[in-house]
Amino acid sequence: MRIKSLPSTLRERKRYIAFIVESDHKISGEEAREALLDSTLNLLGEVRSSRLSLRIIKATSDYIIVGCNHISVEKIIGCAALTGEIRGKKIHLRSLGTSGTIKAVHKKFLSRNKEVIEVEESKVIFKGKAFTVARKFNICLDLVPDEEFLRRVKKLKVEYIGITQTDVRGE
Amino acid sequence: MFIDLRVHSINSKGVDSPSRLKKEARDLGIEVALCDGIKYDDFISGIELTARNKRELIREIISSKKFDIIVVHGGRAEINRSAVSDSRVDVLAHPWLGRRDSGVDAVVAREAADNGVAIELCISYLLIQHQRLKIFSSLRRIKKLKDKYNFEILVTSGAKCKYDLRNKYEIASILYLLGLEEEDIKESINLPEKLIREKGIK
Numbered sequence: 001m002r003i004k005s006l007p008s009t010l011r012e013r014k015r016y017i018a019f020i021v022e023s024d025h026k027i028s029g030e031e032a033r034e035a036l037l038d039s040t041l042n043l044l045g046e047v048r049s050s051r052l053s054l055r056i057i058k059a060t061s062d063y064i065i066v067g068c069n070h071i072s073v074e075k076i077i078g079c080a081a082l083t084g085e086i087r088g089k090k091i092h093l094r095s096l097g098t099s100g101t102i103k104a105v106h107k108k109f110l111s112r113n114k115e116v117i118e119v120e121e122s123k124v125i126f127k128g129k130a131f132t133v134a135r136k137f138n139i140c141l142d143l144v145p146d147e148e149f150l151r152r153v154k155k156l157k158v159e160y161i162g163i164t165q166t167d168v169r170g171e
Numbered sequence: 172m173f174i175d176l177r178v179h180s181i182n183s184k185g186v187d188s189p190s191r192l193k194k195e196a197r198d199l200g201i202e203v204a205l206c207d208g209i210k211y212d213d214f215i216s217g218i219e220l221t222a223r224n225k226r227e228l229i230r231e232i233i234s235s236k237k238f239d240i241i242v243v244h245g246g247r248a249e250i251n252r253s254a255v256s257d258s259r260v261d262v263l264a265h266p267w268l269g270r271r272d273s274g275v276d277a278v279v280a281r282e283a284a285d286n287g288v289a290i291e292l293c294i295s296y297l298l299i300q301h302q303r304l305k306i307f308s309s310l311r312r313i314k315k316l317k318d319k320y321n322f323e324i325l326v327t328s329g330a331k332c333k334y335d336l337r338n339k340y341e342i343a344s345i346l347y348l349l350g351l352e353e354e355d356i357k358e359s360i361n362l363p364e365k366l367i368r369e370k371g372i373k
Contacts, residue, residue, distance in 0.1 A: 022334055042300055043348065078344035081337055084298030092334040094199075095341065126188075127181075140191060153186055158332050162187035164194055 012053055013070040018096040018109040019080055020063050024142070024159035025089040033059035035086035036066070036093060040079040052076060057102060064093065065105055073098050090157040124168045131161070139165045173339040174202045174363035176217065176240055177264065177293070177327040183207040185331040189214060192333060199338040203330075204240055204363075215239050215372055219264065225253040232259050239372045242291070245274060255279050258286040261366065262325055265293055273309035275316060283322035289362065290322060294337055294345065295329035310349060325366075326359045 005011075021032045033056050040049050052072040057065040068076050080093040096109040119136045124143070131143040142160035145153045149161055179185040180192055182205075187195070189205055193214070196203045204215035217240030222228035228243065228250060235241055240261050243254035246268035254263045263283065266274030275283075275290060283290060290313060296302050317324060326346065330336045337345070339360055346356045 024334075043303070074344045074347050077341060078348035081341035081345050082294075082297055082303075082348075084300075090332065090334050094338075140194065145186075149181075149186065152184070156186055156332050158186055158334065160186075161181065162191040162195075162333055163181075164188065164190045166190050167188045 014053075015068055015070050015073050015098050015100065016057065016102055016105045017066045017068065017073060017076060017098050018063060018105045019066065019093040020096055021061060022092040022094055023090060025091075027061055027086070027089065027091055029059040029061055029064075031086050031089075032061065032064050032091070032093070035083045035091055036064060036080055038086070039083040040076070043079050043082060044075065063096075063110055065102060065110075067102075085157050088157060124163075126161075126163055126167055134160050141165065141168070172200070172202055172364065173342065173360050174204060174215070174367060175328050175330070175336065176204045176215075176262065176325065176363050176366070177206045177219070177242060177291070178203040178330045178336070180205050180207055182209050183219075187333050192330075192336070195333040195336055199336055201336070201338055203336070206240065206242055208238075210237055215367065217242055219244055222250060223247075225249060228253050229257070232257060239367075239370065244268075245291075246270060248274070251275070251279055252282070255282040255286060255288045258288070260286075260288050261370075262289050262291050262327075264291040264327075264329075265296065266290060267306065267309040273312040275309075275313050277316065277320070280313075280316040280320040280322055284320045288322070289325035289366070290317075292324055292326050292359075293329035294326065294342065295331070295335050297345070298335070307349065314351070323362055324355075324359055325362055327363075 021027055053069040055067045057067050077095045083093050085091055099105045099108055119133045122133045123130045124133055133141050134144050135142040141163050145161050180189045192203055204217050206217035206219050208218040210216050216238050218235050218238045219242045220231045221244040222231055242262040242264050243260050245251045245263045245266035251266045251274050254260050296306055326342055328335050328337050343356050
């Protein structure tokens with residue numbers, strides 16, 4: 001038998017926050033969820049985290065929808081903003097906005113598709129050297145690093161060098 | 172608008188080109204100043220000075236006149252104190268770096284207030300979990316000194332790649348988590364713009 005829900009006067013006011021998952025690496029939904037929960041638990045601890053009424057509604061490789069009570073929105077955005085890496089991969093959970101229903105979150109923030117076009121093989125000249133293009137979207141190009149930048153890229157836990165088409169034209 | 176005053180591009184320690192950082196910043200609704208030690212025409216240009224002693228620091232400050240923003244790489248007690256004693260310096264970055272304490276004492280705080288040198292709070296160090304505890308406790312001490320001596324705390328991302336950039340609301344949320352009051356948060360976010368306006372860069 002299900003227990004009765006709380007009277008409406010005692011229920012918490014709910015908010016839903018949409019986060020977009022940004023990374024050079026392929027991040028699974030499970031990793032994105034882990035990154036957010038890890039950051040929240042590490043930063044606030046178990047007792048203060050329990051006061052957020054935090055629940056992850058949906059976590060995919062592109063976005064996360066998080067539910068919480070109306071007084072904890074700022075704290076959760078702050079915790080997500082301090083998510084730096086997960087399993088040695090650089091990750092950023094960027095908050096898109098807050099809404100009162102899951103339907104509105106989808107409609108307001110997640111209706112646009114992520115524009116990533118994979119490029120098979122093409123070379124560009126940047127800083128007088130030839131680089132292979134790994135990803136391309138709008139005017140942005142992600143390049144596979146050469147030996148000179150490989151150490152720097154590894155240290156920062158990213159995968160590519162980010163440039164725009166104006167950099168290529170300028171050469 | 173929030174201006175991020177310490178961002179590194181591929182020309183110094185970063186992995187993204189200046190134009191890519193500019194595009195990413197525009198998408199986030201912020202502006203970036205590149206701290207590469209290179210004078211750009213279309214960016215606010217800054218330099219991060221690293222010195223071993225006071226003499227070397229003064230020499231470097233004199234040779235960096237052409238830059239809009241002068242940031243001093245803090246950490247050593249001598250450098251922290253020398254940096255805040257010079258009004259040509261704009262920002263003292265991470266005074267706690269490599270130290271057990273916060274690197275800011277009453278003398279540093281008073282000098283920073285007198286010479287208009289801002290003490291930096293860098294978000295990129297907060298992304299590394301084992302450093303958070305130390306920075307939080309340092310910040311608490313710095314906050315106490317700020318209330319007494321009234322120097323400025325400048326928030327920057329210290330970004331070396333596009334994923335380290337944070338928008339205005341994210342920074343406000345982080346500062347809220349750190350326990351800053353609403354007025355202090357507003358002041359910290361508006362400070363870079365005020366600094367740029369006072370220097371007559373834009």
